[in-house]
Amino acid sequence: MTAKKLTVLALLVALCAVGGFIKIPSPTGTVALDSLPGFLGAALFGGWGGAVVGFLGHLFSAATVAFPFGIAIHLYVGVQMAVYVSIFGYLYRKGYKIPAVIAGVALNGVVAPLLLVPIYGSGFFLAMLPSLSVGSAVNIVLAAALAQVKVLQRMGENAAN
Numbered sequence: 001m002t003a004k005k006l007t008v009l010a011l012l013v014a015l016c017a018v019g020g021f022i023k024i025p026s027p028t029g030t031v032a033l034d035s036l037p038g039f040l041g042a043a044l045f046g047g048w049g050g051a052v053v054g055f056l057g058h059l060f061s062a063a064t065v066a067f068p069f070g071i072a073i074h075l076y077v078g079v080q081m082a083v084y085v086s087i088f089g090y091l092y093r094k095g096y097k098i099p100a101v102i103a104g105v106a107l108n109g110v111v112a113p114l115l116l117v118p119i120y121g122s123g124f125f126l127a128m129l130p131s132l133s134v135g136s137a138v139n140i141v142l143a144a145a146l147a148q149v150k151v152l153q154r155m156g157e158n159a160a161n
Contacts, residue, residue, distance in 0.1 A: 004158060005045065005049070008041075008044075008045075009041060009045070009049050009052065009053060012037040012038070012040065012041045012053045013037070013052075013053055013056050013057070015036075015037040016034050016035075016037045016038065016053060016054075016056055016057030016060050016061075017034075017057075017060045019032055019033035019034040019035075019036055019037060019057065019060075019061070020032050020033075020034040020057065020060040020061035020063070020064050021064055024131055024134060024135040024138065025131060026128065026131035026132065026135070027127045027128060027131070028065070028068050028069070028128070029064075029065040029068065030058075030061050030062050030065055030068065030074075031061075031131050031132055031135035032061045032064075032135070033135075033138070033139060033142075034057040034058060034060055034061035034139075035054055035057050035058065035061075035081060035085070035108070035136075035139045035140075035143075036138075036139040036140075036142050036143050036146075037053050037057060037143075038050050038051070038053040038054025038055075038056075038057045038081065038085045038143075039054070039085055039088055039089075039104060039139060039140050039143035039144070040143040040146050040147055041053040041054075041085075041089075042054070042085045042086065042088050042089025042090075042092065042093075042143075043088070043089060043092045043093065043100075043143060043144060043147035044147060044153070045089075046089050046090070046093055047085065047086030047087070047089040047090050048086070050085040050086065050088070050089045051081075051082035051083070051085050051086045051089075052082070053085070054078075054081040054082050054084070054085035055078040055079065055081055055082040056078075057081065058074065058077055058078040058081045059074060059075075059078050062074040062077070069120075073116075073119070077112065077116075080108075080112050080115065081108070081112075083107075084104060084107040084108045084111075084112070085104075087100075087103055087104070087107060088100050088101075088103060088104035088107075088140065091103060092144065092147070097144060100144070101140050101141060101144050104136065104140040105133065105136045105137050105140055108132070108136040108139075108140070109129070109132050109133035109134075109135070109136035109137065110129065110133065112132065113125045113128040113129060113132055
């Protein structure tokens with residue numbers, strides 16, 4: 001990993017912390033613009049870089065509301081974020097930009113809370129579905145749009161070299 005890439009990824013992690021304070025109303029208070037930098041990192045650098053940023057982004061956002069489900073659950077959700085960001089990055093970088101956005105929103109907005117039904121029940125899923133779907137769409141659409149900006153594309157290309 002080059003020093004340039006590491007610097008850009010560190011900047012994206014810092015932006016996750018800032019985005020964690022920009023909340024989208026939800027029952028848990030954890031839905032925020034924290035994952036936008038992770039999805040942007042995946043679009044620019046690929047899955048691994050974006051996965052690390054996405055994982056840390058969720059933890060920053062959850063920390064701003066004192067980990068309402070406990071640290072273990074939020075670590076699990078952070079791992080989910082890392083996987084979903086990686087899938088988005090893979091599809092996006094293969095040229096499947098619209099399918100990447102759709103898959104990212106479906107995974108983060110629907111599948112993520114669905115995987116918590118065994119722990120919290122269907123009421124949790126139904127309560128989180130609207131805000132998490134909207135939050136996912138906002139984060140992912142903005143990340144995909146920003147990835148199209150030539151300055152950011154060049155930054156990603158330069159850091160990758």
